[in-house]
Amino acid sequence: MKKNNNTIAVPLKRYISQTEKKKRIFVYCSIIPVIAIFAFVRIIPICTNFVYSLFESTVVNPTQKFVGLKNFIELFHDQLFLLSLRNTTIFALFVTIFSVAIAILLAALLTTQSKLSPLYETIYFLPVITPMVPVAVVWKWIYDPTYGLLNYILSWFGISPIGWLVYPNTALIAIIIMSVWKIVGYNMIIFLVGMRDIPETYIEAARIDGASSNQVFWKVIMPLLRPILLFVFVISTINSFNVFTQVFIMTSGAQGAPGNAVRTIVFDIYENGFRYFRTGYAAAEAVVLFVIILLLTFIQFGISGKGDSSKKKRAIFRKGAVK
Amino acid sequence: MKIMRKLFLVALVLLVALQMGFAKGSSESASESKPQTITLWSGYPEMEPFYKQAAEKFKETHPNVTIEIVSHPLREFEQKLSATIPSNTVADIIEVSVYANQKFIEAGLIPEDEGEVLDFVKADGRFSDFAIANDSYNGKIYGVPLFQGRTALYYNTDMFAEAGITEPPTTFEEMYEDAKKLAKYDSAGNLTRSGHSLRLSGQGSGVAEKFWFVLYPMGGTFIEEGKTAGTYHAAYNNDAGRKALTYYIDAVYKDHWDDQKIKHDAESFELGQTAMFFRESWVIGDIASKAPNLNYATAPVPKDARWGRITNIENLYVTKASKNPDLAWEFVLSLLSEENQRWMFENVGWLPCRNDIDISDIIERHPQFAAFTYTDPDYDEYGYLPIAAFDEVITKLAERLVTAFLDSSLEGNDAAIAKTISDAANETNEILKRYNLYGE
Numbered sequence: 171m172k173k174n175n176n177t178i179a180v181p182l183k184r185y186i187s188q189t190e191k192k193k194r195i196f197v198y199c200s201i202i203p204v205i206a207i208f209a210f211v212r213i214i215p216i217c218t219n220f221v222y223s224l225f226e227s228t229v230v231n232p233t234q235k236f237v238g239l240k241n242f243i244e245l246f247h248d249q250l251f252l253l254s255l256r257n258t259t260i261f262a263l264f265v266t267i268f269s270v271a272i273a274i275l276l277a278a279l280l281t282t283q284s285k286l287s288p289l290y291e292t293i294y295f296l297p298v299i300t301p302m303v304p305v306a307v308v309w310k311w312i313y314d315p316t317y318g319l320l321n322y323i324l325s326w327f328g329i330s331p332i333g334w335l336v337y338p339n340t341a342l343i344a345i346i347i348m349s350v351w352k353i354v355g356y357n358m359i360i361f362l363v364g365m366r367d368i369p370e371t372y373i374e375a376a377r378i379d380g381a382s383s384n385q386v387f388w389k390v391i392m393p394l395l396r397p398i399l400l401f402v403f404v405i406s407t408i409n410s411f412n413v414f415t416q417v418f419i420m421t422s423g424a425q426g427a428p429g430n431a432v433r434t435i436v437f438d439i440y441e442n443g444f445r446y447f448r449t450g451y452a453a454a455e456a457v458v459l460f461v462i463i464l465l466l467t468f469i470q471f472g473i474s475g476k477g478d479s480s481k482k483k484r485a486i487f488r489k490g491a492v493k
Numbered sequence: 494m495k496i497m498r499k500l501f502l503v504a505l506v507l508l509v510a511l512q513m514g515f516a517k518g519s520s521e522s523a524s525e526s527k528p529q530t531i532t533l534w535s536g537y538p539e540m541e542p543f544y545k546q547a548a549e550k551f552k553e554t555h556p557n558v559t560i561e562i563v564s565h566p567l568r569e570f571e572q573k574l575s576a577t578i579p580s581n582t583v584a585d586i587i588e589v590s591v592y593a594n595q596k597f598i599e600a601g602l603i604p605e606d607e608g609e610v611l612d613f614v615k616a617d618g619r620f621s622d623f624a625i626a627n628d629s630y631n632g633k634i635y636g637v638p639l640f641q642g643r644t645a646l647y648y649n650t651d652m653f654a655e656a657g658i659t660e661p662p663t664t665f666e667e668m669y670e671d672a673k674k675l676a677k678y679d680s681a682g683n684l685t686r687s688g689h690s691l692r693l694s695g696q697g698s699g700v701a702e703k704f705w706f707v708l709y710p711m712g713g714t715f716i717e718e719g720k721t722a723g724t725y726h727a728a729y730n731n732d733a734g735r736k737a738l739t740y741y742i743d744a745v746y747k748d749h750w751d752d753q754k755i756k757h758d759a760e761s762f763e764l765g766q767t768a769m770f771f772r773e774s775w776v777i778g779d780i781a782s783k784a785p786n787l788n789y790a791t792a793p794v795p796k797d798a799r800w801g802r803i804t805n806i807e808n809l810y811v812t813k814a815s816k817n818p819d820l821a822w823e824f825v826l827s828l829l830s831e832e833n834q835r836w837m838f839e840n841v842g843w844l845p846c847r848n849d850i851d852i853s854d855i856i857e858r859h860p861q862f863a864a865f866t867y868t869d870p871d872y873d874e875y876g877y878l879p880i881a882a883f884d885e886v887i888t889k890l891a892e893r894l895v896t897a898f899l900d901s902s903l904e905g906n907d908a909a910i911a912k913t914i915s916d917a918a919n920e921t922n923e924i925l926k927r928y929n930l931y932g933e
Contacts, residue, residue: 250892315754316766330681336694336753338899421696422568430892431899444575446885447596 216460222453241454251455253430254438261346261434262410268350269406270399273357278387280358281365291362295355302352306419309348310335313420335420338431345416345432352416353409357402364398365391400474404467411463412436435459531821532561532584536570537807539775540588543837547828560824568697578602578812585815586825588639590807591627592877592884598635599881603810605633610822613637613829619849623874627806630879636808637825638846640837642773643874644706644802645791645864652686652768661792665710668769668795669740669748675768676750688750690757690767691741693898698884701891705803706771708737709875712798715887716878716921724932725880725925730918733798738897738910746904753899763787773805774865778842791864793872801873806846838862882928886921893917 186194223242226235245251276294280287297305312319313334321331334344368391376390392399414436421432435455443452533544541564548560563584565573571593577583578597587594597603606614614620614634624638646668648661656675662668672688679685692703705715713733716725729737744751751767759776761767763784771794780787794802809828811821827833834845839855844865856862877883897903897913925931 316756331683331754333754336899338896418696430896441888444572445888447575 219453219456222450223457225450225453227447227449227451237450241451242458244451245454245458250430250433251435251438254433254435255458257342257432258411258413258434258436260342261349261413262407264346265349265353265410265413266403266406268346269354269357270402272350272354273361273402274395276354276358277361277365278391280362291359294358297352298355300352302415303419305352306348306416309344309416310420313344341420341431345413345420348416348420349410349413353406357406360398360402361395364395368394396474400470403470407466407470408463411459411466414440526557528557528559529817529820530559530561531586531815531817531824532563533586533588533824534570534573534584535562535564535588536567536593537588537775537843538564538566539778539841540564540837540843543833543841544828546836547833548824550833551824551827555820555823558820558824577814581814583812583814585811585817585821587810587812588807589810590805590877591636591879592805594636594808594810595630595879595883596881598630598879602813603635604813604818605635606637610637610826613826616849620846621848621874623804623876624806624846627876627879628808636810637829638806639809639828640807640843641846642775642803642805642807643844643865644771644773644794644804645867646769646771646794647762647776647789647791648769649762649765649767650788650790652765656768661790662795663792664795665707665740665797669744672744672750672769673748676748678749684749684752684755686765687752687755687757687761687767688769689744690755690761690770691744691751692757693741693745693751693753694757694895696891698887698891700894701887702803703771704737704741704891704894705875705887706794707740708733709801709803709873710794710797710799711736711740713737714875715890716883716925719932721932723930725878725882725930726933727918727921727925729921730915734914734918735907735910738894738903738914739907741894741898742903742910745898746901762789774844774862775842777859777861778840789861791861793864793867793869799873800869800871801875804874804876806876807843880928880930882924882930885924889920889924890917893920 224236224238226237226240280290311317315321315331315333315336318334320334321329324332332340334340372390372394373386376386381389413434417432417434417437418440436459439452439455439459442448442455535541535544541562544560544562548562551560552558564570570589574583574587574589574593574597579600579602591598594603611634614625614628614637620638624641625634628634628636628638646661652675653659653661653671656671658671658674662671668689674688675686676684676688677686691707692700694700701715708714708729711733713729713731715727715729717728718724719726745753755761756764756766758770759772759779762770762772762776763780765787777791780789794800809825811818811825815821829847831847831850834847834850835852835855837843838845838852839859842862844862845852852862852866856866893913893916900909900913903909903913922931
């Protein structure tokens with residue numbers, strides 16, 4: 171390395187004080203076990219899954235025969251996989267859109283602090299903390315064509331009994347409705363926190379400038395909620411693509427929904443991996459699911475990044491120039 | 494000095510020998526009195542009382558042994574086995590059918606029967622040839638047959654009398670006509686009582702298994718052996734397969750004596766929402782507890798081109814994970830005792846596999862059992878083939894059947910029915926090819 175005589179030589183090792191050193195040791199000691207556990211339960215299995223996807227497997231030997239991309243090629247000719255991909259996409263699309271839209275609406279209604287707000291928040295949040303299995307069983311009863319609560323209520327309006335879980339066109343809708351109900355409370359709480367975090371001065375400033383409630387919501391609140399919106403969209407999309415429990419419960423038994431009508435990717439992975447022991451094939455499906463979710467997350471980040479004008483808006487607000 | 498040295502050596506040898514003998518004796522007595530636990534997993538929750546009472550009896554002669562029984566719904570249980578058998582964390586004893594266990598047997602994860610257990614299973618007249626064949630793989634026997642699920646026709650005697658039907662159907666044609674007479678509808682044309690409850694929906698292999706009840710008498714089956722031993726191919730892409738599917742489609746759409754909206758299976762029968770259905774003998778115990786006032790009887794499965802009923806054997810296996818297999822086998826054999834087998838039959842309703850036990854007095858007390866023990870030289874027994882591919886074959890067929898049953902355009906459309914059956918059979922053959930089991 172050439173040294174310029176006019177410059178002062180900078181020591182390679184920066185001086186670190188004893189206190190700084192102790193702090194760093196403490197930080198490393200705190201982080202390393204967490205990273206190690208995370209690597210053990212998440213990173214290593216994910217990497218192993220990638221490896222398994224290139225093998226043909228048996229019940230005892232997941233890497234019996236290297237087959238390269240054969241599992242992936244077979245996947246895209248597998249009608250059940252393509253059907254589950256279609257169903258999962260429809261499910262994810264509707265659950266994400268409806269759960270986000272309803273959650274924003276509820277959060278907007280609950281933003282105004284009233285005595286009953288905590289009660290409503292608790293009521294809307296209850297489905298989130300209730301385990302999925304009993305919830306799915308209860309919804310299966312609600313959808314029962316003969317004794318179900320939903321058909322009973324519909325009968326008041328002269329509507330004939332509907333086999334909600336019986337027919338393919340209604341089975342997926344029924345599971346979407348139940349899933350939206352289950353997660354809307356979680357999204358609502360996140361939006362509520364975000365909305366309450368918006369300084370009142372911004373909204374007051376907008377009102378002084380003559381903005382209507384509608385304008386305040388769309389021109390002030392929503393742009394400022396953009397990072398939270400992104401977070402909720404990403405989390406809802408990931409969760410929706412991973413749907414399994416409600417599908418499994420609602421298709422089981424003699425009165426279960428027709429399996430293929432609501433077949434989702436994780437259900438297909440489960441069946442291939444744990445029923446037929448085609449672990450290599452199931453691993454390939456999991457890789458495809460991983461790639462889909464990763465791409466969608468990048469797309470969502472990309473869309474959000476392009477239109478992210480919240481920083482500009484904040485700057486404008488500071489100058490009191492909102493229109 | 495030499496004598497002293499010899500005496501010392503002899504004394505030393507004696508001392509060591511005594512020590513060893515003492516140690517052995519004490520370890521034996523310790524193992525006899527040391528608390529021991531044997532775990533048993535079952536896929537039939539209704540069997541739990543049976544195992545519990547047998548465990549209490551076993552404890553009388555083995556006070557240091559605790560038997561822990563865990564039961565799960567069948568599908569969840571099969572998944573649990575999938576995770577625990579390969580990882581050697583399964584229970585000492587598992588109660589499972591061959592179709593679910595075959596993949597583990599073929600993978601060498603289940604020990605074969607030996608010694609006293611093998612003698613017990615092979616004893617003359619104890620088990621049927623069908624049961625022994627079911628439990629055999631590559632000339633070796635695995636597990637001990639505990640109970641069998643034979644199918645018969647349950648029918649509601651009050652509903653039959655109300656419809657003026659005096660006898661249970663003996664042919665599928667009669668059964669179809671009876672079902673038409675027995676079905677009931679509300680003013681809007683909704684079915685309020687099915688004539689015969691078929692299995693039309695739900696995940697897993699159940700739909701296909703129930704389809705088999707119709708397919709077999711009509712002359713078909715799922716897979717049959719090819720020309721080369723050990724190879725198989727689909728055996729329902731024929732008149733029997735098409736006739737069986739037509740039977741279902743006509744029942745749902747043409748004559749509408751069953752549909753997907755009404756309740757099905759045992760629950761439907763107990764609620765009075767169906768007049769007939771096919772099921773195993775455990776339903777007798779279920780009805781006794783859930784619908785004790787229900788008036789019903791049972792009959793052998795009706796005939797068509799041939800006559801037969803499905804028989805599924807449920808076995809007990811001691812696993813490789815067992816730390817005390819001898820004790821586990823001892824408990825298994827105690828479950829197979831005459832006393833315990835009779836208790837199981839009378840209280841749970843599952844039919845014992847043992848042929849050398851007299852159960853006539855129980856049948857006299859509960860005449861509904863008679864159809865399950867009924868025998869006739871022409872009345873065939875068929876069941877799950879002991880090959881690992883079988884579960885995938887029937888599960889995938891079940892998925893196709895559920896879709897077909899929802900397709901009203903199949904009614905009266907022979908070409909579409911033939912295509913549905915042909916596509917399903919092609920898939921069956923593809924699965925067999927993947928397992929290297931396909932043969933013309």
